[in-house]
Amino acid sequence: MKIDLLDLLKSCKVFSSLDDAILIKLLGKFKKIYLNRNKILFRQGELSDSLFLLVSGKIAVFITTEKNETLLINEVLPGSIIGELTALSREPRSTTAKAVKRTILLQLSSEDFVEICKQFNSVSLEVINTTLRHSRDIIKLMSDKGSIKKHIAIIPANNKIDLKIFHESILKHKNNCQDVVFLYDSEENPINVKNLSELHHYIDQLDRENKTVVYVINSYHSALSTICFGYERVDMIYVVGTDDSDPMLSLETRKKIDSNKYKIKPELILLHANIQGFPKHTIKWLKLINFNLHHHIRIVNENDWQRLLRFITGNAVGVVFGGGGLRCWAHLGALRALMKLNIPIDAIGGSSAGAIVAAYYAMRQSLQDPLDLRELSKLTRQSISLKNLTWPSASLFNGKHYTQKLQEIFKKVRIENLWIPCFCISTNLAKNKQIISRKGSLWKIIRSSTAVPLVLPPVVIKGQLYIDGGLLNNLPVDIMKKMLLNRGKVIAIELTRANEDINYYKFPTILPFFMTMLAKFKLINKDFKFPYLIDTFLKSLLAGSSAKQEENAALADVLIAPDLSKFSFLGVSKSDEDQLIKIGYKEAFKQIKKSSLYKNKYYEK
Numbered sequence: 001m002k003i004d005l006l007d008l009l010k011s012c013k014v015f016s017s018l019d020d021a022i023l024i025k026l027l028g029k030f031k032k033i034y035l036n037r038n039k040i041l042f043r044q045g046e047l048s049d050s051l052f053l054l055v056s057g058k059i060a061v062f063i064t065t066e067k068n069e070t071l072l073i074n075e076v077l078p079g080s081i082i083g084e085l086t087a088l089s090r091e092p093r094s095t096t097a098k099a100v101k102r103t104i105l106l107q108l109s110s111e112d113f114v115e116i117c118k119q120f121n122s123v124s125l126e127v128i129n130t131t132l133r134h135s136r137d138i139i140k141l142m143s144d145k146g147s148i149k150k151h152i153a154i155i156p157a158n159n160k161i162d163l164k165i166f167h168e169s170i171l172k173h174k175n176n177c178q179d180v181v182f183l184y185d186s187e188e189n190p191i192n193v194k195n196l197s198e199l200h201h202y203i204d205q206l207d208r209e210n211k212t213v214v215y216v217i218n219s220y221h222s223a224l225s226t227i228c229f230g231y232e233r234v235d236m237i238y239v240v241g242t243d244d245s246d247p248m249l250s251l252e253t254r255k256k257i258d259s260n261k262y263k264i265k266p267e268l269i270l271l272h273a274n275i276q277g278f279p280k281h282t283i284k285w286l287k288l289i290n291f292n293l294h295h296h297i298r299i300v301n302e303n304d305w306q307r308l309l310r311f312i313t314g315n316a317v318g319v320v321f322g323g324g325g326l327r328c329w330a331h332l333g334a335l336r337a338l339m340k341l342n343i344p345i346d347a348i349g350g351s352s353a354g355a356i357v358a359a360y361y362a363m364r365q366s367l368q369d370p371l372d373l374r375e376l377s378k379l380t381r382q383s384i385s386l387k388n389l390t391w392p393s394a395s396l397f398n399g400k401h402y403t404q405k406l407q408e409i410f411k412k413v414r415i416e417n418l419w420i421p422c423f424c425i426s427t428n429l430a431k432n433k434q435i436i437s438r439k440g441s442l443w444k445i446i447r448s449s450t451a452v453p454l455v456l457p458p459v460v461i462k463g464q465l466y467i468d469g470g471l472l473n474n475l476p477v478d479i480m481k482k483m484l485l486n487r488g489k490v491i492a493i494e495l496t497r498a499n500e501d502i503n504y505y506k507f508p509t510i511l512p513f514f515m516t517m518l519a520k521f522k523l524i525n526k527d528f529k530f531p532y533l534i535d536t537f538l539k540s541l542l543a544g545s546s547a548k549q550e551e552n553a554a555l556a557d558v559l560i561a562p563d564l565s566k567f568s569f570l571g572v573s574k575s576d577e578d579q580l581i582k583i584g585y586k587e588a589f590k591q592i593k594k595s596s597l598y599k600n601k602y603y604e605k
Contacts, residue, residue: 005030005055005106011079012053014130017122026116030106037550038559041082041097041105048086048093050107054078057103060554062096071486072555075100085131087113088124100554149236149264149487150207152312153228154216157241157285158250163218165299166240166271173305177313181206184216185224199227212313220252229256237266239291243274247284257289264485265292269308272298279417283439286416293347293483296419307346307420316346316488317597318480320556322549323352323470324495325569326377329577331357333584334493334560335367341592346488347421349480352470354493355424355449359442362422363413372409377577379405381570384455395457402456403447410443418442421483424449425469425476429458434472436479474545477552489597492556493588495564496549505529539569558595562587 009015009023018026030053035041041052044064059076073095076082086093087110117124156163167184174180183203206213215228228234237257241247249257257266268291272279275298286294295311297304310316319338321331331354338345350358360373379401382388390398415422416439424437426448437445448459448466458465473479480490506529507519519525553559562583567576592598 008055008079009053012081014081014084014123014126017126018120022120026108026112029112030108033105033107035099035103035105037099037101038553039099041099042093044093044096046093048083048090048110050109051084051087051113052082052097053106053108054080054082055104055106058100058550059097059103059105060100060551062098063094064096070557075551081130084113084127088117088127098554100550149314149485150210150212151228151233152212152214152236152238153234153256154214154238154240154269155220155253155256156218156250157239157253158245158248160245161240161242163216163240166269167216169299170305170309173302174309176306177309179210180212180214180309180313182214182216183224185218185222196223196226199223203227203233214312220256229259236264238269238295239266240269240271241285243270243272243279243281247281247288249288254289265290267292268294270294270296272296275301278413278419282416283414286439292485293421294416295421296417298419303344304419307344310344310346311487314487315600316484317344318347318349318484318488318490319345319358320475320477320480320490320492321348321350321354321357322475322492322494322496323350323354323468324474324564325353326380326572326577327495327564327567327569327580328353328357329377329572329580330495330562330564330584330587331493332367332370332373333581333586334588335361336581337585337588337592338491339367341589341598343491343592343597345420347480347483349423349425349476349483350449351425351474351476352450352452352468354475354495355446355469358422359410359415359418359424359446362418362420363410363442365419372405374574374577376402376405376409377572381572384570390457396454397456399451399456406443406447410446413442415440415442415445423476423479423483425473425479426451426459426466427469427471428464428466430464434469434476435466436476470545472545473548473552475549475552477555481555489557489595490555491558491560491592491597492553493584494549494553494559494561497561497563497565503529503531505531558591558597560584560588560591 005027006020006023009027015023015026035057041059042048054076056078059082060072061074061076061082062070063073064070076097082097083093087108090110117127154163154166167182171182174182203213215224215234217225217228219225239249239253239257266289268285270279270282270285279296282294282296295308297308307316321328335357345361348358348362350356356376360370361367383397383399383402388397388400390396415424415437422438424445426435426437426445427433428435437448444459448461449469450456451458451467453467458467460466474496475492475494477490477492484490506527515524519528520530553561564580564583567580572580
């Protein structure tokens with residue numbers, strides 16, 4: 001569709017007061033530019049020499065805080081101006097702008113814009129109004145999102161929990177965390193200060209040095225507790241329980257959690273002396289209160305303590321796996337690249353086929369000889385064969401062998417009992433919304449997330465139908481961002497990047513049964529070219545979530561999006577699997593080495 005640039009300029013609030021003759025003259029001063037998906041328009045801190053009018057596409061605008069947090073503050077749609085204030089003041093850009101999809105813009109130089117503002121006060125006034133609106137949005141965003149938590153309270157779930165072991169263990173593993181100070185006050189180990197005032201001034205000094213202060217509170221009657229809670233310093237609470245204690249919260253602990261001073265939901269830390277198998281009673285703890293996240297820590301496990309420290313210091317790494325059928329073998333290649341480059345995985349999640357890989361890794365934390373996945377891949381291909389056809393009441397195929405293999409792989413493991421935080425996305429048809437599963441039977445959660453309509457029967461949970469999560473959120477970066485609460489970076493692996501279909505198809509609009517069958521077997525109309533039916537169906541299903549996927553891709557700190565256009569969704573052979581692993585590995589290796597995650601001191605082993 002041809003876009004009338006004059007009408008577009010007239011619809012822009014900044015220039016809406018100008019008459020047509022002036023706008024036509026102004027149009028001649030604009031320069032048209034093109035941006036491909038994920039390309040940067042400008043970066044925060046760069047000197048400004050122009051503004052931009054968005055013609056088509058979409059631009060995501062980010063701000064990076066002093067604490068190196070990247071926050072999405074706006075998504076710019078066609079007809080909007082970008083960078084008008086800095087173009088007028090010729091100061092450094094206050095934000096970073098990146099194309100979410102292929103984008104066309106008109107660029108106007110600062111000199112020309114300043115001249116227009118001098119001639120027409122209405123333009124200058126609208127720039128001021130726009131700036132005020134943007135400022136209010138940023139203030140609200142910063143208020144809602146918060147920043148990395150600098151005052152963290154570690155409190156016992158109840159009076160039977162002694163935090164001495166916790167304190168000793170975390171100190172032993174904090175070698176890379178020089179910016180964190182742990183304060184622990186007990187009768188055996190009192191803080192070396194004379195009074196509350198001196199302790200108060202000491203913590204003020206730590207603030208000035210930009211240290212993260214962790215208050216390990218063993219008693220609510222200690223001086224440290226008085227400073228922590230009495231002065232309203234704490235902005236994040238972790239509640240500590242143990243695997244061998246009764247799941248309960250003391251009245252005092254509940255009072256600390258329920259206080260409206262704390263904007264962020266508390267998180268649970270469960271300490272485990274036994275490292276065999278999986279945790280067993282997590283769900284009882286999670287029913288006590290609405291925790292944002294829970295962390296399983298094996299007392300003798302170095303990796304578990306390092307993971308917790310990365311959350312505390314704001315250096316956690318969350319990995320998100322997108323859906324894409326059997327193209328998901330590229331996910332395994334990406335995982336191997338992360339392991340090769342010593343990038344930790346502190347939280348993991350996925351949708352559809354990505355949910356399988358996320359859960360498989362979270363359960364095993366290894367990718368050695370994934371024979372179970374080879375068998376599952378084979379059964380997935382066979383699930384759409386004629387021998388698996390069923391009466392079309394809820395699906396065309398019965399899903400029997402695929403479901404049984406999921407049950408065999410994941411057994412009776414529950415998702416909340418995995419050693420690292422994990423989530424999977426499915427779609428609830430009754431409520432027409434995405435479901436974020438972080439509790440429950442792992443195999444059933446994955447079966448729900450991968451229930452492609454017509455290909456596999458929906459999963460019935462409490463009388464409602466659950467189907468493939470990719471229909472509403474095929475790359476759930478936004479969910480991972482909410483889980484991390486600005487405490488780290490998100491890596492996203494996308495399998496369905498929009499690639500042009502280079503195939504040339506030929507067949508009539510009406511397809512009689514026998515004619516089509518004979519044409520498929522090349523007995524007649526040998527020049528007919530049909531698409532692969534399942535791929536066409538899956539692409540059609542995912543088209544509805546493509547806008548959401550593009551937005552989430554822009555949110556990722558590192559996006560790994562290999563070109564997999566030549567691979568089918570389900571028609572993937574054994575040799576294709578190995579090739580997909582290699583492609584995923586190569587693309588992930590390249591993107592990680594270009595990112596700030598590479599050679600980060602917090603990820604060194």
